Amino acid sequence: MFNQLIHTPIGWLNIKASDKGVVAIEFNADQAASQKMNTVTQQCFEQLSEYFTGVRKVFSVSLDMQGTDFQQQVWRALEQVEFGQTCSYTDIAVGVSSPKAVRAVGAANGRNPVPIIVPCHRVIGRSGKLTGYAGGIDTKAWLLTHEGTNFLSK
The missing domain is CATH 3.30.160 (Double Stranded RNA Binding Domain)
Incomplete structure (x- = not known):
């Protein structure tokens, strides 16, 4: 390693x-x-x-993430959320053809081993409010602000 x-x-x-x-x-x-x-x-x-530094919006580094098939599917869906955009857990669940698996999507999102590159910070609540993040809510808010994303802070 x-x-x-x-x-x-x-x-x-x-x-x-x-x-x-x-x-x-x-x-x-x-x-x-x-x-x-x-x-x-x-x-x-x-x-x-x-x-x-604001130069890169898309990552191309190779990934070697270990996880279940479902986690891998969720992580691939997260990679499709573009710089400056957000989505909800429901959006990801629908995107992986498991619309009722919102909590499972949330759990897979929380186990993402490669934050920032696999942009789990771009998943926010349906209301537009920030939800949990492994690096902390302040870090999530910083990343979203850096990307010019709108969200509800409270």
């Missing part, structure tokens, strides 16, 4: 990767942690840097 740290406006992130692709991005990384980089972590580092 390889890893590389990146300092961002939302704090330190730890990029974890295999030889195949990014396995995880972890929030609140220890900036003193040792690093073992490879071409995947370096490409992800560069693309995240471009995202945070």
Whole structure:
């Protein structure tokens, strides 16, 4: 397993990767942690840097996420939510042909190992209000504001 740290406006992130692709991005990384980089972590580092400086809107780094078939299906649907756009859990459930599986979609969204690149932050409540986020609601609000997205803060 390889890893590389990146300092961002939302704090330190730890990029974890295999030889195949990014396995995880972890929030609140220890900036003193040792690093073992490879071409995947370096490409992800560069693309995240471009995202945070406003240059990149679409990621092309390879992913190597582990999860159930349903989780993988939800994560692929999340990748279709474009920069600056939002959707609801219901929208994703309908998109994966499981309109009654809104809670399961929420659970899969919460287990997304590669936040930002697989943009689970773009899923908000049907009312337009922010819902939970692994990096915290303030981080979610920052990411959405960075992308020029409208949402209800309270």
